[in-house]
Amino acid sequence: MLSGQSALVLHGCACAEPAPIHVTVPYFRNVERRAGLVVHRGAVKPQDVVEIGGLRTVVLEVALAEVLCRDDRRTAMSCADQALALVPGSERAEFRACVEERIRTRPDPRGRRQGLSLLDLASGRVESPMESWLLLTVADAGLPLPEPQFVIRDLEGREIYRLDFAWNAAQVGLEYDGYEAHEHRQDRDARRDEDLRRRGWVIIRAGIDDLKEPSALIARIRAALQRRGFTE
Structure with a gap:
């Protein structure tokens, strides 16, 4: 069988x-x-x-x-x-x-x-195999684990954004940019990231190259968490 x-x-x-x-x-x-x-x-x-x-x-x-x-x-x-x-x-x-x-x-x-x-x-709760790999990469690096599919709401409680992963206490988000999903939306993603920045968030974007060689990505995440004073 x-x-x-x-x-x-x-x-x-x-x-x-x-x-x-x-x-x-x-x-x-x-x-x-x-x-x-x-x-x-x-x-x-x-x-x-x-x-x-x-x-x-x-x-x-x-x-x-x-x-x-x-x-x-x-x-x-x-x-x-x-x-x-x-x-x-x-x-x-x-x-x-x-x-x-x-x-x-x-x-x-x-x-x-x-x-x-x-x-x-x-x-x-993750939405693609690459996101699963990204979470595994974060875990292997010994970083605190982020929450998948984190929802950001406005003052009225309405959903305005959904992040692939987030360290909510530090307001640090991690997004995976797959080629098909993001090929024609760079401008929209940039506007979205800027709006999130104004709301106090730091957004880190990762791609396939980061999964192949994650050291630079891990360094960026660790630095962002440290700047926010985030510890488990």
Whole structure:
């Protein structure tokens, strides 16, 4: 049956990789090796299996636990955020607890520490895989964690802006500029940042190059927080 990222694809996680195909089979079953197929051996309980589109796959919490423990951290982080976003907000805490239990009780202990740390970071509130990577970059640098999708309101309580991430106590915001989202809105973003500046905010913008080499970005964030006297 499908497992890992292949199962997440069926459950609706667009950031999971559709190839290679991951399957889990019983220990006693022989499976011919072939290109594009990754075979994992293990036991899957009947209650942990669902059928989606005519294909047997593991349930969402099992698939996510496996990806968090055994896949690269950036992919796993973005998958966790998307998987949590698929769950209604009222059920998210229970789902998170189920995933945590799956991680802690995995027969293979390898990757448990990674899985638990990434699950703790994920919120289901970020809006793109790159934003998930950006949050992971901030966490890896040892900086205080910002709040995702922070809403700024006017005096009447109406929403006027929504920041990708914010350290509200310091009034420092962090925005990810994806190419498609920001290619034709530089002027509007500049006006927005200026208005936020007048309201007391410092806005730091990050792009794909900052994810590749984050040292300069981390220095800018740390300096902005220090200027505001912000400490956890």
